[in-house]
Amino acid sequence: MLNFSFANSTQIHFGEQQISTLSSNIPTDAKVLVVYGGGSIKKNGVYDQVCEALSAHSWGEFSGIEPNPSYQTCMQAVELVKRDNYDFILAVGGGSVIDGCKFIAAAACFEGEPWDILAKGAEVNSALPLGVVLTLPATGSESNSFSVVSNKETNDKLPFATPLVQPKFAVLDPNVMTTLPKRQLTNGVVDAFVHTMEQYLTYPVDAKVQDRFAEGLLLTLMEEGPKVLADDASYEVRANVMWSATMALNGLIGAGVPQDWGTHMIGHEVTAVYGLDHAQTLAIVLPRMMAEQKEAKREKILQYAQRVLKLDVSKPEIAIEQAIEKTELFFHSVQMPTRFRDYQLGEEVADAIVTQLERHGMTALGEHQAVTLEKSHRILLQSV
Template identity: 50%
Template sequence: MLNFELFNPVKIIFGKDTIGNLPTLLQNKEKILFAYGGGSIKKNGVYEQIKQALIHKDVYEFSGIEVNPEYETLMKAVELCKKCKIDFILAVGGGSVIDGCKFIASAAKYKKNDPWELVMGAQSEKAIPLGCVLTLPATGSEMNGFSVISRRSVNAKKGFFSAHSYPEFSILDPSVTFSLPERQVINGIIDPFVHVTEQYLTYKINSPLQNRQSEAILKTLIEEGPKAIKRKEDYNNRANIMWCATQALNGTIGKGVPQDWATHEIGHEITALFGLDHAQTLAVILPALLQHEYDYKKEKLVEFGKNVFSLDYNSEAKIAKTAINKTEKFFRSLGAKTRLSEYKIPKKELKHIAKKVMETSKGVKLGENSRIGENEILEILEIAWPSYK
């Protein structure tokens, strides 16, 4: 096992009707930015619950944070925070809203000229504290310090990390997910699934506990995912999926083990260029990447096949290859597309995508072995392009 440090200060309040805990959680906060995305929280009753909980606070609302939060939009909130001397940010929504608020929190305290520098690697020295009410489980942003921001003017989608970006608390009420559109439910299953594989499907390093924790999340998502499509108001089902999404990226399963993240890096560029949902890109790229990197991931793919899909063949190669096929079939069973051609992305654009990925990574090769460069990315994209048979 590799050396590691683990730090996670986020207080989780999980369960039905837990939004009612907000007055206690915010008792020492006065000027609050209440930030959210579109109008969905006004349709499912969450907005009114929040307003009631904040009735005795000085509240400033900021709406319109996009699915892929835009730098230009977020900078409007940054100016509002500065002008009104906001002392706490309450992010209400899914991962995009939370990611956006993490940027707002750091950018509002950034002393240099261009807060985009934070996304490009500059370190934030402090941030406005924030808390979350999660309405769409998927990214795990409610319990980590990571954030992903887009900037349309330069066709960029970049992630950044700050120790100041951890929420003070996150409220997770599975019942608020009952009204989610099917597309978002599907995304909320695929996203944590791939978060786990990025930390699990690498190479062996004698980490049995992390392996089994990862396999437990994957098996739970495989068991509970299809139910979520059919049973829109099954509280226990939605609770299990919500907790899987949080556990998939709160730092625990990735400590002491090699990590990949090439699927995410390639997917981010596809989102930036063509506007696909984040999870849609992951469902396309992961099976293709596993095929391409088969020789380097074979041992873990065999474990994956045996322990997650319960495969029992005499041939390890058959187990590994079947596990890749079953992963793609699982995504498709949820209703997800798994090929670039299904999204009408022209094959002639693949070289451009590969080039953009490497530009964004500043020439640093991707993957746990740091061997995936522009040529390899193009080969992965070519595997991911043909129609599914």
């Protein structure tokens, strides 16, 4: 096991009617900016619950954070924060809203050009406190310190991270999932699954606890993922999917193990150029990444095949091919396409995305930094 430091300071309030805890989780003297996306929270009852919980607080709102939150929209919120002296951010939404709020919280306190936080890795020395009401389980952003923001003008989709934007608390009520469109549920399941794989499917370091945790998450998502798409999905199914998505990227399963993230880096560029949903890009790229890296990932693919997929690994080469195939079939089981052609895209994607990767210095990806631009190009071509 590799050396690591682990802490997760986000307090989780999980279960039914937990939105009411906002009243005691946010200081009564705080001036709260409630930030959300396209307005679905006003149709599913979440907005009303937030209003009731904040009845004793001074608060305002900002709407319009996009899927793949844009720098331009986030900066509008930053201007509002500064103009009206808000001192607490409440993100009500999924990963995009939360990521956007993390940037807003940091940019509102940043001295200089806020774009430098993303483009130049400028140090963040302070940030407004942030809380979350999660409406879409997917990214795990509700209990980590990472954010990804897009610049619509330059086709950049860039990450930043700082403990200063780690949410103080997150409210997770599985009932909010009952009104989510199937596309968003599918995206959430796939996102959580690939997050887990990026930290698990590398090479062995005898991290038995992390491996077993990761395998438990993969098994749960494979079992409950297809069920959560049903109109009559139970509270228990939703609860297990929601908690799996949070646990997939709260730092626990990634502590002390090598991590990949090559699939994510390629996927970010696909989203920036072609506008596909984040999870859609992951489902396209991961099976081909596994195939391209099957020798480097050999031991862990076989472990995954045996422990998660229950395959016979006595013939390793066959088991590896079956594991890749069954991973792609799992994506299909949650109604997720796995080819660029499913989105009317062809071989032109490879050149366009490799150009983006090179522009952003993503020339050596993966746990061994062995995925060169040539390999990325091959992965993309094979994904058509």
